Amino acid sequence: MGAANNVMVFIETRGGRIADVSLELVCAARRLAGQLDCGVEAVALGYELEDELQRLGHYGCRQVYYVADRRLAHFTSVPYAKTVVEVIRKHQPRIVLFGATTMGRDVAPRVASALKCGLTADCTDLQIGSHELKNVVYENVLLQIRPAFGGNIIATIVSPESRPSMATVREGVMRLDEADPDGRVEVVSEACPVGDDDFLTEIIEIVREEKQVNLKAAQIIVSAGMGASDPEALELVRQLARLLGAEVGCSRPVVDSGVLPKDHQVGQTGITVRPNLYIACGISGQIQHRAGMSEAKRIIAINKDPQAPIFDIAHYGIIGDVRDVLAKMIKAYRTKA
Ligand SMILES: Cc1cc2nc3c(=O)[nH]c(=O)nc-3n(C[C@H](O)[C@H](O)[C@H](O)COP(=O)(O)OP(=O)(O)OC[C@H]3O[C@@H](n4cnc5c(N)ncnc54)[C@H](O)[C@@H]3O)c2cc1C
Numbered sequence: 001m002g003a004a005n006n007v008m009v010f011i012e013t014r015g016g017r018i019a020d021v022s023l024e025l026v027c028a029a030r031r032l033a034g035q036l037d038c039g040v041e042a043v044a045l046g047y048e049l050e051d052e053l054q055r056l057g058h059y060g061c062r063q064v065y066y067v068a069d070r071r072l073a074h075f076t077s078v079p080y081a082k083t084v085v086e087v088i089r090k091h092q093p094r095i096v097l098f099g100a101t102t103m104g105r106d107v108a109p110r111v112a113s114a115l116k117c118g119l120t121a122d123c124t125d126l127q128i129g130s131h132e133l134k135n136v137v138y139e140n141v142l143l144q145i146r147p148a149f150g151g152n153i154i155a156t157i158v159s160p161e162s163r164p165s166m167a168t169v170r171e172g173v174m175r176l177d178e179a180d181p182d183g184r185v186e187v188v189s190e191a192c193p194v195g196d197d198d199f200l201t202e203i204i205e206i207v208r209e210e211k212q213v214n215l216k217a218a219q220i221i222v223s224a225g226m227g228a229s230d231p232e233a234l235e236l237v238r239q240l241a242r243l244l245g246a247e248v249g250c251s252r253p254v255v256d257s258g259v260l261p262k263d264h265q266v267g268q269t270g271i272t273v274r275p276n277l278y279i280a281c282g283i284s285g286q287i288q289h290r291a292g293m294s295e296a297k298r299i300i301a302i303n304k305d306p307q308a309p310i311f312d313i314a315h316y317g318i319i320g321d322v323r324d325v326l327a328k329m330i331k332a333y334r335t336k337a
Pocket residue numbers: 150151224225226227228250251252253254265266267268269270271281282283284285286287288289292302303304305308320321322323
């Protein structure tokens with residue numbers, strides 16, 4: 001297997017730690033590489049990351065091209081994009097994956113523009129398949145799948161005539177496989193191709209706002225939709241969440257109407273979650289919400305409308321007023337606990 005033609009992942013680090021989304025993408029890359037019979041490699045930029053980069057080996061990455069430079073310790077757009085472009089030019093991967101994060105959304109389009117290749121943002125699925133264009137059949141192309149036109153269609157996007165194919169994927173969308181502590185990665189040092197003139201901005205201080213809620217790590221989520229957004233119903237949602245040791249999630253209109261902060265939003269433009277249990281309270285179950293929670297292991301839906309689409313994916317459906325049902329659930333749980 002040559003070094004070229006592999007699947008590459010752009011590794012983000014924050015505070016010296018590899019971002020979860022990058023590990024998830026390494027796992028996704030491994031699944032794609034398995035179908036293409038090629039390897040998984042990565043590109044990482046920063047400073048004093050040698051030890052941390054070993055974790056990539058636990059998820060199936062075999063080589064990481066590491067550009068170590070004190071000036072790259074904090075993210076800045078132009079130097080990062082230029083460096084990634086040079087690494088891609090040198091190692092010629094067939095696919096490059098980026099997190100659809102603030103950093104990935106900044107770097108990936110600059111890289112795609114410099115390399116004149118296709119880029120699909122916010123993919124919800126990545127597959128390998130064939131594609132026919134102008135009577136030419138392209139085999140083993142990256143099928144970049146994502147909702148389009150406000151989520152009304154699921155589009156499959158291909159860029160068979162340019163290389164590499166590039167995609168961004170949001171955190172939580174790809175499954176994180178179990179780590180294999182024996183997996184090894186080779187850290188290959190690369191020279192930093194940027195000069196001081198490329199550093200147009202200087203990072204003086206980084207201030208991090210602590211998140212109030214960690215939906216991604218939650219095993220149970222009790223989620224409020226517009227049918228449970230009034231103060232009385234929301235208090236019941238919170239009470240049930242407290243009793244179950246759960247986090248409180250919500251649909252987008254609940255955020256848009258100022259009832260809960262954005263950190264709580266589940267869905268296409270919110271957070272993708274995979275809890276053991278998701279209790280959807282007064283949520284209709286539109287495709288944009290389902291995009292963020294349909295992979296929950298168990299879904300309980302409470303809705304007064306028996307036709308609500310959430311019942312199509314719920315394992316248990318309860319038809320009724322959310323206040324009555326939540327009050328009964330809380331009472332039953334207190335009695336049994
Ligand atoms: C580009 C785009 C991205 C989007 N991203 C997201 C996203 O990330 N997350 C997201 O959630 N949405 C997203 N949306 C919005 C999405 O299309 C829906 O509008 C939204 O999910 C609906 O939220 P809801 O179910 O809370 O509200 P509604 O659709 O208004 O549904 C409320 C439900 O509550 C039920 N109900 C009302 N009162 C009661 C009661 N007393 N007891 C029981 N049931 C009751 C109703 O029967 C109804 O089913 C997006 C839309 C677009 C166009």
